[in-house]
Amino acid sequence: MSRKVLKVAMGLTVVAALTLGVTTVAFAEGQRLSYISAWPTGHRSGTWADSDGDSAHTRVLLTGVTISADNITYTPSSVQLQLLKNNPPFGYQAVSNKTAAPGSYQDWGNPGSGTFVFQYNGSTYAGGFYGSGSGFDLNATHANIYW
Amino acid sequence: MRVRPLLTNPAPWAGVLVTLVMIYDLSINFPGYRTPATWQAALAAGGVGFQVAAPLICAAAAWSVGPIERWRIRNLLMPVRSPLTLVFASTWPLLAGAALGYGISVALIYGATKPNWGGPEQLLVLLTFAAMVFLALLTGAFVGSHLPTAIAVPVALIGGYAAVAVPLVNDSAGIARGVLGFGLPVSLYSINDQILLGALLAPVALGLAALLATYLGGALTTKVRAVLPALVLVVGILAGGFLVAGASVPPTESRPAAQLECHGASPRICLWPELGADKSIGALATTLSGRLAASGLAKPTLVTSRPGATAPGTVRWDLSGTDDQTSRTMQFAWGYQDMFACRQKPQTQRQLNDEDRAVFALAVALGADPAKIASAGSSPIFDTSTLSTVSSVYRILNLKDARDGFHEFVAWTKANRSICSN
Numbered sequence: 001m002s003r004k005v006l007k008v009a010m011g012l013t014v015v016a017a018l019t020l021g022v023t024t025v026a027f028a029e030g031q032r033l034s035y036i037s038a039w040p041t042g043h044r045s046g047t048w049a050d051s052d053g054d055s056a057h058t059r060v061l062l063t064g065v066t067i068s069a070d071n072i073t074y075t076p077s078s079v080q081l082q083l084l085k086n087n088p089p090f091g092y093q094a095v096s097n098k099t100a101a102p103g104s105y106q107d108w109g110n111p112g113s114g115t116f117v118f119q120y121n122g123s124t125y126a127g128g129f130y131g132s133g134s135g136f137d138l139n140a141t142h143a144n145i146y147w
Numbered sequence: 148m149r150v151r152p153l154l155t156n157p158a159p160w161a162g163v164l165v166t167l168v169m170i171y172d173l174s175i176n177f178p179g180y181r182t183p184a185t186w187q188a189a190l191a192a193g194g195v196g197f198q199v200a201a202p203l204i205c206a207a208a209a210w211s212v213g214p215i216e217r218w219r220i221r222n223l224l225m226p227v228r229s230p231l232t233l234v235f236a237s238t239w240p241l242l243a244g245a246a247l248g249y250g251i252s253v254a255l256i257y258g259a260t261k262p263n264w265g266g267p268e269q270l271l272v273l274l275t276f277a278a279m280v281f282l283a284l285l286t287g288a289f290v291g292s293h294l295p296t297a298i299a300v301p302v303a304l305i306g307g308y309a310a311v312a313v314p315l316v317n318d319s320a321g322i323a324r325g326v327l328g329f330g331l332p333v334s335l336y337s338i339n340d341q342i343l344l345g346a347l348l349a350p351v352a353l354g355l356a357a358l359l360a361t362y363l364g365g366a367l368t369t370k371v372r373a374v375l376p377a378l379v380l381v382v383g384i385l386a387g388g389f390l391v392a393g394a395s396v397p398p399t400e401s402r403p404a405a406q407l408e409c410h411g412a413s414p415r416i417c418l419w420p421e422l423g424a425d426k427s428i429g430a431l432a433t434t435l436s437g438r439l440a441a442s443g444l445a446k447p448t449l450v451t452s453r454p455g456a457t458a459p460g461t462v463r464w465d466l467s468g469t470d471d472q473t474s475r476t477m478q479f480a481w482g483y484q485d486m487f488a489c490r491q492k493p494q495t496q497r498q499l500n501d502e503d504r505a506v507f508a509l510a511v512a513l514g515a516d517p518a519k520i521a522s523a524g525s526s527p528i529f530d531t532s533t534l535s536t537v538s539s540v541y542r543i544l545n546l547k548d549a550r551d552g553f554h555e556f557v558a559w560t561k562a563n564r565s566i567c568s569n
Binding site: 142 | 175183336
């Protein structure tokens with residue numbers, strides 16, 4: 001093999017190694033007050049960065065919750081959310097699922113420091129789980145995140 | 148400086164690159180190098196760098212080993228015939244770089260979390276990572292020996308990256324993720340959990356199959372050389388798949404109650420061994436229980452680390468192992484409030500805020516530092532603009548002084564009965 005080809009291969013290796021990294025983000029503690037409108041299952045929230053600098057649990061509170069498809073609207077008895085943590089450079093990996101009634105906290109305890117999102121997995125109504133493929137979307141008048 | 152040896156065998160400088168990449172990857176995935184304070188969590192998180200180092204190891208091994216014609220020349224110069232010997236002779240700096248990167252990563256985590264000893268079974272993850280590194284190395288060597296180097300290196304690099312990334316970002320590829328093992332470093336988020344045994348053994352099955360297949364590839368006659376190693380690999384993949392079939396993502400489970408170390412009678416205190424090794428933690432549980440009893444509140448009968456313990460009088464004490472005294476007191480207050488709260492009952496925002504106010508008041512009464520427990524992330528009742536002083540925290544919690552927290556908590560338990568009875 002020619003020396004030129006070897007140099008190109010070496011360059012590829014180094015460039016790949018350098019591009020695998022990502023920039024770091026500023027971490028803090030805090031809360032975000034928002035709402036949810038027509039989230040299909042699998043939809044993810046915006047990110048937040050937790051420095052794990054306090055003893056606070058990571059919690060999400062949904063109130064005023066409905067699920068809807070076409071002209072049908074139900075008030076679910078519980079909602080399942082999944083907490084995910086960023087694993088650079090590969091993206092978000094599941095921490096764990098939590099299921100809670102609307103108006104009570106989805107509480108993940110203290111999952112450490114990092115950048116997080118939560119994902120909507122589905123809701124329970126009248127004993128049935130409306131998850132992926134159900135066609136029902138999630139709405140919540142308040143979707144508050146505390147970390 | 149002579150460049151040609153570095154180009155013929157890049158393993159020495161690639162080994163250095165592997166070490167640096169692993170440490171950098173740890174720093175961006177675990178800011179502050181903090182993990183749950185168990186040896187298994189520290190050893191697992193220390194391997195997060197393998198996610199990016201494995202493709203590098205694979206590519207560098209392909210480059211170092213080179214086409215099979217080069218092997219024949221080496222065989223003429225050195226009286227060795229085993230492919231394993233030939234592979235390791237040229238790639239050992241990669242193994243050394245991976246071991247060094249992993250060792251530094253674990254040392255950084257140890258410095259931040261200082262986990263107490265929790266039993267030898269927590270060391271099994273070392274074997275898992277060794278198998279994963281050998282698999283990356285031998286795969287690279289195989290690719291390098293069967294393709295021209297200029298093609299083999301990019302193929303090994305991109306293929307290795309895809310083998311790590313695709314299962315990690317695709318939840319439907321859970322079995323591939325489990326067999327290859329690259330999800331393990333980001334699987335433990337709590338001292339209350341442990342990695343499934345099958346998830347630790349699956350990469351070991353595949354790594355052992357790769358080692359055996361490589362050995363057989365050199366030791367067998369030409370008639371079966373192509374068949375038996377492939378068969379061994381298939382068995383390794385199937386065994387790995389069987390071990391992780393049905394595993395959740397992440398592949399963890401609650402630690403069994405048998406791991407708890409218990410002592411005392413009133414209350415009985417049952418802690419994970421990592422927590423029990425710190426005698427001040429058990430002593431704090433006794434002190435806080437005594438303060439509750441002295442204030443007229445019911446004394447817990449059991450204080451336990453284990454989630455799901457619901458017997459009457461049980462305080463679930465959710466510690467991470469790296470908490471300070473105030474955090475431990477706050478977590479104790481949360482666990483004590485669970486004895487009375489009906490968290491699965493829907494509540495109004497006002498009722499939820501009253502519940503939060505009561506638990507923070509109790510924590511203050513038990514001795515937690517108000518300035519440390521009140522943050523914007525702690526609860527909707529706290530607003531950063533009003534948290535400048537301890538007195539402002541007292542005002543939010545409706546307290547005249549710390550001891551008043553017991554009265555606030557008792558008032559909440561009475562009001563809370565209507566929620567539980569709904």
